[in-house]
Amino acid sequence: MTTVFLVDDHALFRAGVRAEIGGFVDVIGEAGTVDDAVAGILAVRPDVTVVDVHLPNGGGKAIIERVLADWPDAVFLALSVSDAAEDVVAVIRAGARGYVTKTIDAEQLADAIRRVHGGDAVFSPRLAGFVLDAFSGSAPAPTDPELDQLSAREQEVMRLIARGYTYREVAAQLHLSVKTVETHVSAVLRKLQLSNRHELTAWATDRRLL
Amino acid sequence: MIVHLGTNPLAFDRRADRRVLLGVAGGFADQHGIDVVVVRAALVVLTFAGGLGIVLYFIGHVVATSHGPLPPAQPLDQRRNLSVAAVALGLATMMRSTGLWAGDALMIVVIVVATGVALLGVLRPNEASSLGDATAGDGASTLAAVLAGRHARWRIIAGGALIAFGLVLVGGSGGLTSGLRVGVYATALTILGVAVLLGPWFARAAQEMAEERRQRIRLDEREAMAAHLHDSVLQTLALIQRSADDPRRTVTLARRQEAELRQWLYGNADTAAATVSGALQQMVLEVEGLYDIRIDPVVVGDRPMNHDFAALIAATREACVNAAKHSGVQDVSVYVEVTANSIDAFVRDRGIGFDSAAPTEGRGIAQSIEARLARVGGSATIVSAPGEGTEVRLSMPFTSAPHATAQDPGRT
Numbered sequence A: 001m002t003t004v005f006l007v008d009d010h011a012l013f014r015a016g017v018r019a020e021i022g023g024f025v026d027v028i029g030e031a032g033t034v035d036d037a038v039a040g041i042l043a044v045r046p047d048v049t050v051v052d053v054h055l056p057n058g059g060g061k062a063i064i065e066r067v068l069a070d071w072p073d074a075v076f077l078a079l080s081v082s083d084a085a086e087d088v089v090a091v092i093r094a095g096a097r098g099y100v101t102k103t104i105d106a107e108q109l110a111d112a113i114r115r116v117h118g119g120d121a122v123f124s125p126r127l128a129g130f131v132l133d134a135f136s137g138s139a140p141a142p143t144d145p146e147l148d149q150l151s152a153r154e155q156e157v158m159r160l161i162a163r164g165y166t167y168r169e170v171a172a173q174l175h176l177s178v179k180t181v182e183t184h185v186s187a188v189l190r191k192l193q194l195s196n197r198h199e200l201t202a203w204a205t206d207r208r209l210l
Numbered sequence B: 001m002i003v004h005l006g007t008n009p010l011a012f013d014r015r016a017d018r019r020v021l022l023g024v025a026g027g028f029a030d031q032h033g034i035d036v037v038v039v040r041a042a043l044v045v046l047t048f049a050g051g052l053g054i055v056l057y058f059i060g061h062v063v064a065t066s067h068g069p070l071p072p073a074q075p076l077d078q079r080r081n082l083s084v085a086a087v088a089l090g091l092a093t094m095m096r097s098t099g100l101w102a103g104d105a106l107m108i109v110v111i112v113v114a115t116g117v118a119l120l121g122v123l124r125p126n127e128a129s130s131l132g133d134a135t136a137g138d139g140a141s142t143l144a145a146v147l148a149g150r151h152a153r154w155r156i157i158a159g160g161a162l163i164a165f166g167l168v169l170v171g172g173s174g175g176l177t178s179g180l181r182v183g184v185y186a187t188a189l190t191i192l193g194v195a196v197l198l199g200p201w202f203a204r205a206a207q208e209m210a211e212e213r214r215q216r217i218r219l220d221e222r223e224a225m226a227a228h229l230h231d232s233v234l235q236t237l238a239l240i241q242r243s244a245d246d247p248r249r250t251v252t253l254a255r256r257q258e259a260e261l262r263q264w265l266y267g268n269a270d271t272a273a274a275t276v277s278g279a280l281q282q283m284v285l286e287v288e289g290l291y292d293i294r295i296d297p298v299v300v301g302d303r304p305m306n307h308d309f310a311a312l313i314a315a316t317r318e319a320c321v322n323a324a325k326h327s328g329v330q331d332v333s334v335y336v337e338v339t340a341n342s343i344d345a346f347v348r349d350r351g352i353g354f355d356s357a358a359p360t361e362g363r364g365i366a367q368s369i370e371a372r373l374a375r376v377g378g379s380a381t382i383v384s385a386p387g388e389g390t391e392v393r394l395s396m397p398f399t400s401a402p403h404a405t406a407q408d409p410g411r412t
Helices: A011-021 A034-044 A059-070 A085-094 A106-117 A125-135 A152-162 A167-174 A178-194 A198-206 B024-032 B036-047 B052-063 B078-097 B104-121 B125-129 B143-147 B152-172 B179-242 B247-266 B276-290 B307-326 B363-374
Strands: A003-007 A026-031 A048-052 A076-080 A098-101 B294-300 B331-338 B342-349 B379-384 B390-397
Touching: A003 A011, A003 A034, A011 A026, A011 A106, A026 A034, A034 A048, A034 A059, A048 A059, A048 A106, A059 A076, A059 A085, A076 A085, A076 A106, A085 A098, A085 A125, A085 A178, A098 A106, A098 A125, A125 A152, A125 A178, A125 B294, A125 B331, A152 A167, A152 A178, A152 B331, A167 A178, B024 B036, B024 B052, B036 B052, B036 B078, B052 B078, B078 B104, B104 B179, B179 B247, B247 B276, B276 B294, B276 B307, B276 B331, B307 B331, B307 B342, B307 B363, B307 B390, B363 B379, B363 B390
Parallel strands: A003 A026, A003 A048, A048 A076, A076 A098, B294 B331
Antiparallel strands: B331 B342, B342 B390, B379 B390
16 A cells, blocks of 8 residues: 655644545654654655645745655655645645645545556646646747647646546547546646746746745 | 805804704804803893894804704703793894884783793603602792793793783783784784794604604614624524534635625625636635535636626536536536636536437526527537536637736635
8 A cells, every 4th residue: 555644734634634545545654844744754755745735834845845855756745725826836846746635535635645656747626727827828938948838738638637627537538548648747747847937937926926 | 364165154063062042152152262151141132232132143043054963952951941031032122123013012911921831832751750749839939940940830830820811911902902913913923822832842753753763774774784694694604503514614604704794894895806716716605605515716817807707707607506406516616717819617517417419408508508608709518428427618709908917816
């Protein structure tokens, strides 16, 4: 079973998640603060760390950055009620492989955990919306089109995910294999993480994030 | 000299408190920084100059502004009654110095009767109720004490006696002057007597009616507010208590109620609804509040709202409501994308679905949404199959206006 480390500053929420996904994955540790989390993750080396976006003293972003500095192969899934694009994108750019909202049900969460463990990216509809918003439109021609822009296919995939389609449904809709859809999503994630130029900057400036 | 632009330079506020008659002298004194006693004394003196004081007093009353109905004069003491007497005396003097005097013989009778009527007429309800308490044996009570409102029984007796005396005088001296003048004055006297006798009662009744109306308006407002709070806040609180184990629903309810209350309290100044994303959020909160569903709206791009967009939001709402009613599931995905020249909305559920090829099922829904959108140049497609959920796709092209500042689609 996939081993999981839970980070959330609400003990009640951790207990709830642990109870819910306990049947699907093996929760081997949990923490409520950034320091505890970093120490715990590095000690138990879980397959996947489910990390809350909002935590005192730096949030999920700080945990991901500090753990990755010591252990580059760590895998993170961001889990949040936060609707603010800047927080979510910051965690993704720090290295999280996916973002799901706390309204997700247990089975879907377990599935998302397995997915990021398998190397895939997990996009909730909301994250897909953020991505489309960030990469869409009106920005002037980027310096490195290859990296900075989403391909037409990637945009289609993102759009369907934003509409609430599962990967399987996206694949059926676009007559692709699920594997191809996963490849597209991973590519989008990489672009989101690596693209520190034009659009994201402009997008962030638009929202007074920088 | 100070000139009050745009207002009557003579205007002053009548004094509502500590007034004796109508608050004119006090208001005038307040306005011009004169001792009120001086003003009153001047009025009294001028009253003997052909009644000028009374004329001035009533001019002052007309010119003066007053805020709302005057509260009862406080205190209701003998000053007020003496003032009334002074005014009456002044009036009589004025009449005598002008052509309105009908001869001493008749007018003295009139004055005697009027005094009696006045004594009776100024009887107030609180005095009437305390009649039984009046000390009968106080034979030494002075006119001032009677006028001051004490010893109501003595006043009634004195008033009645004066009236009777006056009537006797009228009967005994009927042929004193020419019949016509006597007739005119007798009529006038009767009317005046009735007016004096019933005047205070009418004034009181009118004041009570005004007060009652104010109370009723206040009561109506209270009822309206109570009704609103009952329909909204109390209902929501009841719902929250019932769904205490469902934090998400509780939060949704609380948020919706907050938005609604804000709107109610502060009017339509809600700027959130000024953009497509804001209007969508509001719509979602509303539908989530009405039906037991969770809607996760995702918005890409944004624009200021306009009439056409409102039609699309309304169609989106209808699709959400249909999903809530018919899909059998509690999760609905809503995705709205605003591009440079079109706005698209997708409402998707994973419910029971229906055969969208069949002519009967779903036809009404499609037609209503389609018709709504067709009026503003949009289109709607419904994709569904039994067991596979339903997706309503709405699209509306528009001619591109200057690009709106994009807003964070998801920020709440």
